[in-house]
Amino acid sequence: MNYIAQFAQISADLIDESAELDFIERLALGFKALVETNDVTFILYRKSALPVIEYFDEPMKGGSSNLDIFLKGAFLLDPYYLHATQKNQRGFFSLEQISPKGFKQTEYYRTWYSKSGLQDECGYLISLSDDDFVNISIGRTSSLKRFTKQELTLLNDIKPMIEMLAKQYWNKNHLAAGDSDIRERMQHALDNFGVSILTKREQQVVHLILHGHTTKTVSEELNIVVETVKLHRKHAYAKLDINSQSELFYLFIDSLMSVEKYVEGDPLSNYM
CATH class of the missing domain: 1.10.10.10 (Winged helix-like DNA-binding domain superfamily/Winged helix DNA-binding domain)
Known part of the structure; x- marks a missing residue:
């Protein structure tokens, strides 16, 4: 079975089973069948609550303290978060498309992003109900080469399927939003x-x-x-x-x- 057929089979299985507990893990496996990746992360943003890491592959380089930095404030400077909230954009994007010039010289990159171990990244920004959205990140650490144009095109081509699966899963599984306005307060504090x-x-x-x-x-x-x-x-x-x-x-x-x-x-x- 080639990689496209394998991904298609995984997607077909998920369409009728989006409420299954292992849905996210199985979707991550689908991405891995399609392109070489060693870091798939699902970040859920519900209402104005803090982001929730729904799934990530490996213990983050730098440990839990580095992840805490992201969850407690650094996410406000994340290119994908900014693209979703400040520019109100949804779709599939490579990091190169949306990061500012000189991204690798920024303190956000040096202090947090480089410690995550990521070398290259692309991902989906998908709208859910009630103004929620999910960021599905597909990354490569320094042990792998950057994504090719062909791989990025392939991942962009399956965007309608990924959007359908994501909406079907997260809109059915209403997770607790926690402190419903803390992210809004944090944004106000940053401003x-x-x-x-x-x-x-x-x-x-x-x-x-x-x-x-x-x-x-x-x-x-x-x-x-x-x-x-x-x-x-x-x-x-x-x-x-x-x-x-x-x-x-x-x-x-x-x-x-x-x-x-x-x-x-x-x-x-x-x-x-």
Whole structure:
């Protein structure tokens, strides 16, 4: 049986059995039959609750503490999450399509993404009921080559089937959403990060840096020269009592981890 036939058989079996407990594991096996991958992850975003890791293949490189960083705030900077929430996009995308220029130079990449072990990634963003959505990530660690154009085309071609299976499963299996507005509060905290300390322009520069922009792309986004970007960054770092992009990232994460008691305004007001 060739890989397409094998995937078709797995999909056919799942159509009538989407409520089965092993549905997600079997769908992951389907992807593995279709393309070479050693990291399939399903991340569920329900309402405004924190993301739920429904399935992942291997213990994440960096351990549970690295996964905690993602779940407690770093996901707000994830290219797939941003593509789904800020740009309201759904479909199949390679990481290269949606990540900012210089992604590998960002602190999000250096501090979290590189520690996950991923070398290349593609995935689906699929709408569910009640504005929920699921991110199905298909990844390769450094032991494998990048996805080829042919493989990406193949995964995109089966998108209608994957969307149907995902909606059929998750819309039937209503999982508890937990704290229903914590993700909304965290997003609000991010939007107001530094507002009580920084000037408007300094805050804009800091936010763009956190979202993965380089000095050059910050310059382009704000229509100011590179030297001015560097000056605003220098002043912002001094006010935040930090010296590097790495310290900015951890200040952002630490302030968001205290978001449980956050109501409104700058999360740094009480944190610092």
